Amino acid sequence: MKLISDCLEIKHLDQYAKCSIDRIIVSLPHVSARPARVYTMEELKEIVKFAHELGLEVGVNMLNFVMEDDLDKFQDALLFCKDNKIDRIYFADMGVYWMAKEMKMEHLLIYQPTTLIASSQDANEYLRLGIDRVVLAREITFDDMKHILSHCHGCEVSVFGYNVMMHSRRKLLSSYFEFCGLEDRSASKELYLMEETRDEKMPIIQDETGTFVLSGTIFCMFSKLMELENCDFRIEGIHLDEELIFQAAKDIQRILLGEISGDKVYESYSKAYPQYAFSEGFMYKKTTLVKEAGQ
Amino acid sequence: MNRIELLAPAGDLERLKIAVLYGADAVYIGGKQFSLRSRASNFDLEAIEEGVKFAKAHGARVHVTVNIIPHEDDLEELEEYLKALERIGVHAIICASLSVVRCAKRVAKNLEVHISTQHSTTNSKAVDFWKSEQADRVVLARECSLDQIKSVAQHASLPLEVFIHGGMCISYSGRCTLSNHMTTRDANRGGCAQSCRWKYRLLEKDEFIHDDKHLFSMSSKDLMAASYIQDLIKANIASLKIEGRMKSPYYLATVVRAYRMLIDAIYEKSLDDEKMKMILDELSRSENRPTANGFYEGLPKAYDQLYGVNGAGVTQEYIASILEYDKKSHMATIQVKNHFEMSIPVEVFGPDHTHAMTLNPCYDENGAEVEVANKPMQILKTRIDFEVKENDMIRKIVDKSDRHVY
Numbered sequence: 001m002k003l004i005s006d007c008l009e010i011k012h013l014d015q016y017a018k019c020s021i022d023r024i025i026v027s028l029p030h031v032s033a034r035p036a037r038v039y040t041m042e043e044l045k046e047i048v049k050f051a052h053e054l055g056l057e058v059g060v061n062m063l064n065f066v067m068e069d070d071l072d073k074f075q076d077a078l079l080f081c082k083d084n085k086i087d088r089i090y091f092a093d094m095g096v097y098w099m100a101k102e103m104k105m106e107h108l109l110i111y112q113p114t115t116l117i118a119s120s121q122d123a124n125e126y127l128r129l130g131i132d133r134v135v136l137a138r139e140i141t142f143d144d145m146k147h148i149l150s151h152c153h154g155c156e157v158s159v160f161g162y163n164v165m166m167h168s169r170r171k172l173l174s175s176y177f178e179f180c181g182l183e184d185r186s187a188s189k190e191l192y193l194m195e196e197t198r199d200e201k202m203p204i205i206q207d208e209t210g211t212f213v214l215s216g217t218i219f220c221m222f223s224k225l226m227e228l229e230n231c232d233f234r235i236e237g238i239h240l241d242e243e244l245i246f247q248a249a250k251d252i253q254r255i256l257l258g259e260i261s262g263d264k265v266y267e268s269y270s271k272a273y274p275q276y277a278f279s280e281g282f283m284y285k286k287t288t289l290v291k292e293a294g295q
Numbered sequence: 296m297n298r299i300e301l302l303a304p305a306g307d308l309e310r311l312k313i314a315v316l317y318g319a320d321a322v323y324i325g326g327k328q329f330s331l332r333s334r335a336s337n338f339d340l341e342a343i344e345e346g347v348k349f350a351k352a353h354g355a356r357v358h359v360t361v362n363i364i365p366h367e368d369d370l371e372e373l374e375e376y377l378k379a380l381e382r383i384g385v386h387a388i389i390c391a392s393l394s395v396v397r398c399a400k401r402v403a404k405n406l407e408v409h410i411s412t413q414h415s416t417t418n419s420k421a422v423d424f425w426k427s428e429q430a431d432r433v434v435l436a437r438e439c440s441l442d443q444i445k446s447v448a449q450h451a452s453l454p455l456e457v458f459i460h461g462g463m464c465i466s467y468s469g470r471c472t473l474s475n476h477m478t479t480r481d482a483n484r485g486g487c488a489q490s491c492r493w494k495y496r497l498l499e500k501d502e503f504i505h506d507d508k509h510l511f512s513m514s515s516k517d518l519m520a521a522s523y524i525q526d527l528i529k530a531n532i533a534s535l536k537i538e539g540r541m542k543s544p545y546y547l548a549t550v551v552r553a554y555r556m557l558i559d560a561i562y563e564k565s566l567d568d569e570k571m572k573m574i575l576d577e578l579s580r581s582e583n584r585p586t587a588n589g590f591y592e593g594l595p596k597a598y599d600q601l602y603g604v605n606g607a608g609v610t611q612e613y614i615a616s617i618l619e620y621d622k623k624s625h626m627a628t629i630q631v632k633n634h635f636e637m638s639i640p641v642e643v644f645g646p647d648h649t650h651a652m653t654l655n656p657c658y659d660e661n662g663a664e665v666e667v668a669n670k671p672m673q674i675l676k677t678r679i680d681f682e683v684k685e686n687d688m689i690r691k692i693v694d695k696s697d698r699h700v701y
Contacts, residue, residue, distance in 0.1 A: 095420035
């Protein structure tokens with residue numbers, strides 16, 4: 001089992017290592033989507049050097065969709081990853097897979113298409129392409145997750161962090177501010193949506209790749225970590241404070257070592273971090289309801 | 296060079312027949328199993344078979360969506376289902392799951408496999424991947440601009456299908472779980488609640504910053520790409536797809552007929568400004584939300600979004616369908632679809648004609664004259680002085696010049 005997290009601040013690489021995080025994920029301009037933070041290629045070279053010295057693997061977020069006119073940028077990024085000993089590359093577009101295969105580096109790839117890996121059948125079919133891992137969809141139940149893991153070797157499971165519910169290529173915030181004649185605050189990282197009849201605050205973020213909406217709660221799977229075998233664990237760093245990432249990483253390790261109970265840690269977070277809301281997502285919630293006539 | 300395919304949606308057999316009669320080269324439908332848009336998936340195997348027979352008799356093809364993103368127990372009986380689709384003559388399946396793609400290629404080799412827009416394919420390298428999986432066609436993501444579509448087409452190793460008309464997912468298709476979160480209805484298993492079209496308050500930290508008159512919404516205007524059809528034909532696109540398996544027969548008739556006229560006029564080199572204006576007028580009468588260019592001109596702007604209206608633009612213009620016509624007496628048997636009064640200006644139209652007239656008196660089954668037709672599905676008789684056919688339609692002539700929607 002490896003513990004993986006987005007990297008927010010390169011100055012703190014040593015702390016990622018101290019928290020027993022095995023791999024950090026770094027985002028780059030153009031090729032990354034929903035980045036926790038973006039670094040330049042030059043910075044990435046430095047990150048790889050220091051990370052490897054600390055025993056940390058480095059993964060690159062290459063989750064953006066590839067427009068035909070951007071193929072060169074992705075090809076360059078893949079080549080950069082190959083030349084600079086990047087350990088893993090996260091992708092969501094099969095074009096990235098095909099280019100990596102042409103460059104004989106598909107074994108470095110981890111497929112993270114958010115929603116598309118929701119069964120062991122699909123997980124195994126993608127793994128047969130020669131890639132290293134697939135990241136399971138978030139909207140599956142814990143029972144489904146366990147079943148998939150018992151039938152599939154090579155999964156990464158998100159265990160902590162906000163869930164990206166929607167990614168649009170459109171600049172939805174800028175459009176809204178323009179329509180209403182309001183000051184454009186789309187660059188703010190403190191924007192939230194509340195459905196008009198509900199009180200859940202859902203972060204909404206606009207960047208060069210478009211607009212994305214996050215869940216109103218931080219998904220937290222502590223209570224069931226001990227029951228998950230045969231997979232890597234992932235902390236999604238987007239919209240989180242680095243301190244919370246470090247604490248979650250430490251607690252995950254302690255839970256796995258049997259030093260503390262996952263249930264108790266889960267309960268304690270609401271008190272320890274009143275500024276956040278935590279939930280167990282779809283672990284016990286089947287999303288099989290369908291629309292009936294008249295609804 | 297093959298002529299470009301006009302691909303229309305259908306939610307049931309009636310709509311499949313309308314789509315074919317009004318000019319679709321192919322119709323895509325959802326089975327009761329393994330399909331998104333569960334409410335629009337009314338086809339059991341028997342109905343699919345009947346649809347296939349009807350389509351073949353009119354030179355058209357049927358594609359079946361098998362585009363569910365399967366969870367652990369969703370794929371039971373898939374092989375039998377795919378074999379059955381192949382046996383009854385379905386031309387293609389549209390799918391998003393690699394397991395489904397590989398299963399189809401293993402057990403039902405005569406079925407074409409088309410890769411759904413759920414995969415958000417935006418480049419020729421991804422198309423190359425699907426070719427290696429023996430797919431037969433790829434549906435491009437709606438996020439591609441016209442230039443990007445042309446560029447992909449120039450390098451693509453498989454035929455491409457693009458959306459030209461209808462509702463737009465605000466998210467990259469297939470990558471959205473808003474509905475799951477807001478309603479526990481899985482958008483990728485047929486339950487999308489369209490939560491993106493709901494109204495939201497917007498905050499910065501704890502301060503509300505939205506306009507009280509217009510709450511934030513992610514709702515998009517519908518796509519209308521009539522102006523780009525010539526370019527898409529030149530780019531060697533294989534198929535032009537209309538969205539909307541849940542849309543009405545009237546929607547299908549107007550939209551399919553308009554694009555049929557447009558495509559035919561382009562191939563016959565008879566498209567001029569007057570005909571284009573007529574086609575655009577016709578499309579404006581379909582039951583759409585307000586329309587825009589989608590991504591065809593690049594990133595959509597503020598005026599491509601909807602902040603005021605949410606509905607799908609059902610207009611009640613469609614007042615009756617023709618069931619039969621007696622050439623000798625000039626009496627038509629019609630079925631009421633929406634409320635109407637007598638002596639109003641109407642248009643009677645079919646796949647290849649449109650006639651304006653004033654509606655003549657209508658008579659019920661007892662021969663009594665009806666003052667107001669206000670019973671949907673009621674059968675009436677009325678005189679129509681020119682020849683009409685079964686499945687022709689009657690609609691009100693409505694002045695929309697002062698309609699303000701945003």
